[in-house]
Amino acid sequence: xxxxxxxxxxxxxxxxxxxxxxxxxxxxxxxxxxxxxxxxxxxxxxxxxxxxxxxxxxxxxxxxxxxxxxxxxxxxxxxxxxxxxxxxxxxxxxxxxxxxxxxxxxxxxxxxxxxxxxxxxxxxxxxxxxxxxxxxxxxxxxxxxxxxxxxxxxxxxxxxxxxxxxxxxxxxxxxxxxxxxxxxxxxxxxxxxxxxxxxxxxxxxxxxxxxxxxxxxxxxxxxxx
Amino acid sequence: xxxxxxxxxxxxxxxxxxxxxxxxxxxxxxxxxxxxxxxxxxxxxxxxxxxxxxxxxxxxxxxxxxxxxxxxxxxxxxxxxxxxxxxxxxxxxxxxxxxxxxxxxxxxxxxxxxxxxxxxxxxxxxxxxxxxxxxxxxxxxxxxxxxxxxxxxxxxxxxxxxxxxxxxxxxxxxxxxxxxxxxxxxxxxxxxxxxxxxxxxxxxxxxxxxxxxxxxxxxxxxxxxxxxxxxxxxxxxxxxxxxxxxxxxxxxxxxxxxxxxxxxxxxxxxxxxxxxxxxxxxxxxxxxxxxxxxxxxxxxxxxxxxxxxxxxxxxxxxxxxxxxxxxxxxxxxxxxxxxxxxxxxxxxxxxxxxxxxxxxxxxxxxxxxxxxxxxxxxxxxxxxxxxxxxxxxxxxxxxxxxxxxxxxxxxxxxxxxxxxxxxxxxxxxxxxxxxxxxxxxxxxxxxxxxxxxxxxxxxxxxxxxxxx
Numbered sequence: 001x002x003x004x005x006x007x008x009x010x011x012x013x014x015x016x017x018x019x020x021x022x023x024x025x026x027x028x029x030x031x032x033x034x035x036x037x038x039x040x041x042x043x044x045x046x047x048x049x050x051x052x053x054x055x056x057x058x059x060x061x062x063x064x065x066x067x068x069x070x071x072x073x074x075x076x077x078x079x080x081x082x083x084x085x086x087x088x089x090x091x092x093x094x095x096x097x098x099x100x101x102x103x104x105x106x107x108x109x110x111x112x113x114x115x116x117x118x119x120x121x122x123x124x125x126x127x128x129x130x131x132x133x134x135x136x137x138x139x140x141x142x143x144x145x146x147x148x149x150x151x152x153x154x155x156x157x158x159x160x161x162x163x164x165x166x167x168x169x170x171x172x173x174x175x176x177x178x179x180x181x182x183x184x185x186x187x188x189x190x191x192x193x194x195x196x197x198x199x200x201x202x203x204x205x206x207x208x209x210x211x212x213x214x215x216x217x218x219x220x221x222x223x224x225x
Numbered sequence: 226x227x228x229x230x231x232x233x234x235x236x237x238x239x240x241x242x243x244x245x246x247x248x249x250x251x252x253x254x255x256x257x258x259x260x261x262x263x264x265x266x267x268x269x270x271x272x273x274x275x276x277x278x279x280x281x282x283x284x285x286x287x288x289x290x291x292x293x294x295x296x297x298x299x300x301x302x303x304x305x306x307x308x309x310x311x312x313x314x315x316x317x318x319x320x321x322x323x324x325x326x327x328x329x330x331x332x333x334x335x336x337x338x339x340x341x342x343x344x345x346x347x348x349x350x351x352x353x354x355x356x357x358x359x360x361x362x363x364x365x366x367x368x369x370x371x372x373x374x375x376x377x378x379x380x381x382x383x384x385x386x387x388x389x390x391x392x393x394x395x396x397x398x399x400x401x402x403x404x405x406x407x408x409x410x411x412x413x414x415x416x417x418x419x420x421x422x423x424x425x426x427x428x429x430x431x432x433x434x435x436x437x438x439x440x441x442x443x444x445x446x447x448x449x450x451x452x453x454x455x456x457x458x459x460x461x462x463x464x465x466x467x468x469x470x471x472x473x474x475x476x477x478x479x480x481x482x483x484x485x486x487x488x489x490x491x492x493x494x495x496x497x498x499x500x501x502x503x504x505x506x507x508x509x510x511x512x513x514x515x516x517x518x519x520x521x522x523x524x525x526x527x528x529x530x531x532x533x534x535x536x537x538x539x540x541x542x543x544x545x546x547x548x549x550x551x552x553x554x555x556x557x558x559x560x561x562x563x564x565x566x567x568x569x570x571x572x573x574x575x576x577x578x579x580x581x582x583x584x585x586x587x588x589x590x591x592x593x594x595x596x597x598x599x600x601x602x603x604x605x606x607x608x609x610x611x612x613x614x615x616x617x618x619x620x621x622x623x624x625x626x627x628x629x630x631x632x633x634x635x636x637x638x639x640x641x642x643x644x645x646x647x648x649x650x651x652x653x654x655x656x657x658x659x660x661x662x663x664x665x666x667x668x669x670x671x672x673x674x675x676x677x678x679x680x681x682x683x684x685x686x687x688x689x690x691x692x693x
Contacts, residue, residue, distance in 0.1 A: 037580075057668045060675070063592075063594050063599045064612050065594065066668050068651035090574075090575035090576050
């Protein structure tokens with residue numbers, strides 16, 4: 001028995017050495033690790049509605065992570081002067097959004113057009129790569145950023161500049177999509193009046209109203225039926 | 226030293242680095258006494274138990290002895306123990322083996338009646354299987370396969386405490402039910418399942434309803450081994466899975482207990498070892514180690530259970546006291562002594578695991594980000610909570626070498642790390658969220674919902690099928 005105890009101690013020491021050695025090679029690159037442990041541009045206090053010019057939030061259909069991004073825009077230069085973020089996400093999501101916030105705001109800051117064109121691949125290059133399995137976690141940041149830019153366009157009364165990927169534009173004058181209708185329904189607007197109060201859909205182009213009514217019924221049944 | 230190394234070193238200023246392994250439910254280290262017992266079987270006693278000469282006889286003797294030891298410890302006959310390559314393999318053999326025996330009997334009966342009457346017989350209805358929604362994938366995925374073969378399978382729900390209710394078992398039984406497979410203790414949340422009660426219920430229902438066919442009961446006891454009494458007659462099981470890698474034994478070895486008289490056919494073909502049910506030269510060193518490990522853990526079981534229960538309960542109390550918005554997943558009283566599974570709301574599990582790893586603490590998460598399939602834990606979801614609870618779940622599983630100092634060290638790091646991750650998080654969940662709905666669906670609609678939200682609930686779809 002005494003012998004056994006000695007074995008146990010010896011074993012524990014050698015195991016610890018092995019762990020130390022293996023611990024040197026992390027599953028992520030050093031840059032990823034740095035941004036994960038020391039994330040840049042985090043939003044630590046919830047802001048007032050007027051503190052930022054645009055907000056965007058997206059969820060990952062792949063794994064359920066969530067990402068929220070706030071931006072400040074200089075309306076003269078159309079450059080992003082500040083970008084803050086929060087995430088309910090894993091190591092890759094934290095690191096890639098941190099890196100993105102650096103890329104968007106470094107120097108004078110990216111123009112809105114540059115930021116809209118930012119791709120997950122560009123972020124990954126700066127991160128020195130991500131494991132294949134974790135790539136889907138890194139696509140949230142730029143999606144949330146595009147949503148925040150769209151939000152800025154809406155707030156600054158430039159709805160024609162809203163860019164929507166993969167959505168169907170319903171109101172061509174105000175650039176309102178089926179996703180906007182869906183969000184309004186999810187937000188508690190369950191009839192045309194309430195949806196119009198939120199989105200102003202159809203106020204410029206009443207010809208789209210029958211389709212809007214149909215969509216409201218569809219989404220209402222989908223989520224509350 | 227690079228900047229990065231400097232920063233990570235600075236992050237650990239609160240004290241010396243400590244190696245704290247809290248993932249014993251994943252696997253355990255090899256007990257040195259077990260290694261010592263295995264040692265002679267690598268070089269000196271390397272023979273093949275099937276050989277007739279001395280080397281073979283020596284090996285055969287060790288094989289027989291190990292089998293006898295394990296049989297004695299679970300109250301079985303030696304002839305009822307089959308050695309396999311893992312717990313997963315034992316689960317596969319139990320379920321598919323019973324299914325294959327049923328199939329062979331059918332084709333034999335068809336042949337006999339075709340010879341007698343000269344007319345083809347109508348094939349009988351495919352057998353029905355019952356399991357639970359919280360089984361290990363080694364069981365669950367076998368049943369998914371059987372479903373693809375056309376067999377109806379009922380996935381029993383669990384209650385909010387993570388336990389299968391007896392009423393749901395009796396409600397699910399059908400005249401053609403062939404096998405029920407319910408784990409003895411869950412691997413993620415450690416909840417104990419009423420296997421002995423289910424066995425009594427099956428016997429009662431069989432005699433009451435005058436069923437011709439016997440309903441077999443299988444249990445996966447891999448997590449329960451070392452913590453619960455595994456006497457097969459007390460449990461009333463016909464088939465039982467145990468493996469070596471969770472009881473301080475070697476990996477790559479498991480056993481399947483098969484009660485005398487259970488009709489089962491092999492799923493591996495070859496030299497006919499293990500009564501023809503598991504061909505392949507026996508992994509003797511591992512089998513010897515497995516028997517030794519089980520013997521040791523059984524001898525220490527009761528004192529170790531008391532120690533672990535006390536330690537675990539203290540750990541949970543401290544977590545609850547020091548971290549707001551935490552939820553224990555599964556019953557506290559009907560639970561393995563070494564298991565603690567908590568959802569720390571608003572944080573994502575994988576990120577927390579990586580931060581803890583940096584300070585030497587190893588534990589597991591039910592987060593989707595940490596799984597190969599990107600599904601959040603099916604076990605936590607089965608408790609009827611939102612997916613964010615699964616995404617936030619952390620499993621600490623204690624072991625023989627876990628000390629109070631280890632847990633104090635863990636708490637010291639856990640508390641600030643949770644605070645840090647919560648500051649990062651845009652999610653604000655409430656502890657009493659009881660619906661399975663997404664907390665912020667507006668974040669998802671533009672890019673469609675997470676894939677598991679679109680999946681029909683397995684239990685619900687099965688109920689629907691049975692209604693049709």
